[in-house]
Amino acid sequence: MTGLSFLALLVIGLPIAFALIALAMIMIWTSGNPILFQSFPQQFFGGLENxxxxxxxxxxxxxxxxxxxxxGRRLMNVSVALLGSVRGGLAYVNLVANMMMASILGSTVAQITIMSRVAVPEMERTGYPRDVSVAITAAGGMLAPIIPPSMLFIIFGVIAQLPIGDLFIAGILPGVILFVVFLAVIGWLGQRHNFPRSEKVALAQRLRAMRDALPAVLIPVVIIGTILGGVATPTESAAVASILAILIGRFVYREMNWSDIWSSFIRAGASSAVVLFLIAAAGLFSWVITFNNLPAIVSDWLQGVTSSPLIFLLLINLMLLFLGMITDPIPAIILVVPVFLPVAVNVYGIDPFQFGVIVCLNLTAGLLTPPVGTGLFAAAMMGNVRAERLAVLITPFFVAVAFVQALLVLFPPLTLGLNNWLR
Structure with missing residues (x-):
């Protein structure tokens, strides 16, 4: 009944946040505990007190x-200077720049949007097929959810009540592995599509690009260094990096004026309001399903299906793959974590950090799968390529993601080892 109600609310076009609030109200009413409505406002705003x-x-x-x-453009330039002279150099450059951007932006759609403006025109100009260039750029966006900082890790950490800094650390090694596997995919694509060899970059030009990019590279170094070193929390490191980005853009590169800074505040405020309202609705929904003992019900059902943690994770991955095809990662995390995380931890003994990395990577892949595929359609629109064609070209990268997911399921130290070593 509850699932059908939620589906009906989405079908009529109700935004996901309002659908979650309405669903929580329906669950309270059908549970026969209308007194819970008295705590409704407190629970709603309490979801943001974190x-x-x-x-x-x-x-x-x-x-x-x-x-x-x-x-972003400086990061692309230094990548060209370092890797541009090998066969398929710009394709590798694209991925390296995507990795650098992932360590700063943490948002797949934002990363795809920026890199489509920077990388695709340059690749097309030097002889790469446009559709392949857009596909590589879009696939690079899948690095965003697990290379810190990650917007999905922040949301997962808040809902799961886990230290966000430890989640960031848990994503470093899987992110590096995914990056290396993507390099292998690009090498295979280079052989298949006969990627051109870029012009050799002179030593003086390389040194100049590296010098120009040093201030830009300082931002991810500050973010990751302060978190790993225990100097700052993720929140504090983000504040320091934001101030540093203003100083670099305004006084070093001189491409940012005061009106750009004000416009950035306005856009960030609007985007944050949407996400935070969704998280508040998620907190309300989590409170209601916990009160109605839904995690225990799901736990009993799953134990009747399998007692194996590996089979459980396989079922979760299949479910997330389907869910990611029809909704964005943030609402999917909101729906999945309160129900399945207690089961994963308490019943199957799965570490919450391992579960978090697996969930975030799986759902981000859904951004590039139809029929919803926000990232897929953003890349197709920015690159002027048909979404169907793009979906086919991205398939090898999905195979790579599935391979990395299998590694994360079979070898928990890949997500837990770095945290354990730093303690």
Missing amino acids: YGLLALPLFILLGEFMNAGGI
């Missing part, structure tokens, strides 16, 4: 400052 949530608007603001200050 210090870790401050990191979310700050990282969104950082992405706006980066875009306005020319930092």
Whole structure:
């Protein structure tokens, strides 16, 4: 009954946040406990009373400052200087730049949008097929959810009540593995599509590009270094990096004026308001399903299906793959985490950090799958390529993601080892 109600609300076009609130109200009414409505406002606003949530608007603001200050373009230039002279050099450059951007933006759609403006025209100019260039750029966006900072990690950490800094650390090694596997996919695509060899970059030009990019590279170094070193929380590191991005864009690169800074604040505020309202609705929904003992019901059902943690994770991955095809990652996390995380941890003994990395990576792949595929259609629109064609070209990268997911399921130290080593 509850699932049908939620589906009906989505079908009539109700936004996901309002659908979650309406569903919570329906569940309270049908449970026969209308007294819970008295706690409704408190639970709604209580979902935002979390210090870790401050990191979310700050990282969104950082992405706006980066875009306005020319930092993304410098990262692309230094990647060209380092890798551009090998066969398929610009394809590798695209992925390296995507990895650098992922360590700053943390948002797949934002990353695809920026890199489509920077990388695709340059690749097409040097002889790469446009559709393949757009596909590589879109696939690089899948690095965003697990290379810190990650917007999805922040949301997962808030809902799961886990330290966001530890989640960031848990994503570093899987992110590097995914990056290496993507390099292998690009090498295979280079052989198949006969990628051109870029012009050799002179040593003086390489040194100049590296010098120009040093201030831009400083931003991810500050973010990751302060978190790993225990100097700052993710929220504090995002604030410091945002100030640093203003100083670099305004006074070093001189591409950002005061009106750009004000516009960045406005855009970041609007984007943050939408996400935070959704998280508040999620907190309300989580409270209601916990009160109605839904995690225990799901736990009993799953134990009747399988007692194996591996089979459980396989079922979760299949479910997430389907869910990611029809909804965006943030609402999917909101729906999945309150129900399945207690089962994963308490019944199957799965570490919550391992579960978080697997969930975030799986749902981000859904951004590039039809029929919803926000990232897929954003890349298709930015690159002027048919979405159906793009979906076919991205398939090898999906195979790579599935391979990495299998590694994360079979070898928990890939997500837990770095945290354990740092303790």
